[in-house]
Amino acid sequence: MQNKLHIEIHSFSYKKGGIPKDNTENGGGFVFDCRGILNPGRIEEYKIQTGNDIGVQEFLETKTEMPNFLKSIQSLISISIENYLSRNFEHLQINFGCTGGQHRSVYSAIRTAQFIKEKYPEAEVSVHHDEQLHLNLSSISDN
Template identity: 85%
Template sequence: MQNKLVIDIHSFSYKKKGIPKDDSGNGGGFVFDCRGILNPGRIEEYKSQTGNDIGVQEFLETKTEMPQFLKSVQSLISISIRNYLDRGFENLQINFGCTGGQHRSVYSAIKTAEFIRQNFPDAEVRIHHDEQLHLNLSSISDN
């Protein structure tokens, strides 16, 4: 029996801990820098929120280039996911970093997990919000 492809998605802060280590031992994967997207954390009403909050999500979807950014990310990762599934690989790590690991990276991790679950049901997706640990409980995979 072939093992399932496990995709670990991290949101992280470049300022605090930096790029997450790949604990699978395989190395590689993807690191996407979200700092080129307008930061909702600089707007007073969003400062205490995260990328998991509706207000931040609506801001990123309507006032920034985040939809275009994620469309490009989805195109890139799909190539590897299809290939890894076909070849029986067991691990892939996808990382999203921003300044504080609170808004843009959290949103990107959540939306990317949704995309993968919808388009690649044979993969198991796990989200790790490295700076927003309280969100990890609500991000446990349904797989």
């Protein structure tokens, strides 16, 4: 029986939570630093938005090097995904970090998950926006 490869993708904040821990036996995976991409969070109209919002997505796609950044990442991770699939590995973690874990890393995680789901439908993909979870939990506990 062939094991299914589960690819866990995280967006995170270098400033707040740091690189997510890999709780599997593998002890880690890819970590990509999105801070070299122009930060939409420094532009007033995008400050309260996230990488889930269309305005931020359009900004990153048209005003930054994000498309080239992600294309390079897709090339790199494809090597490991294909290798892991052929060897029946069960887990791969891919992490995207930026300053606040709100814009660039969230967008990168979303787009990477879409890429993997399209190119490798036999893999199972989950996305975790670590900083967004903290924001949601703190707003729930404040009520």
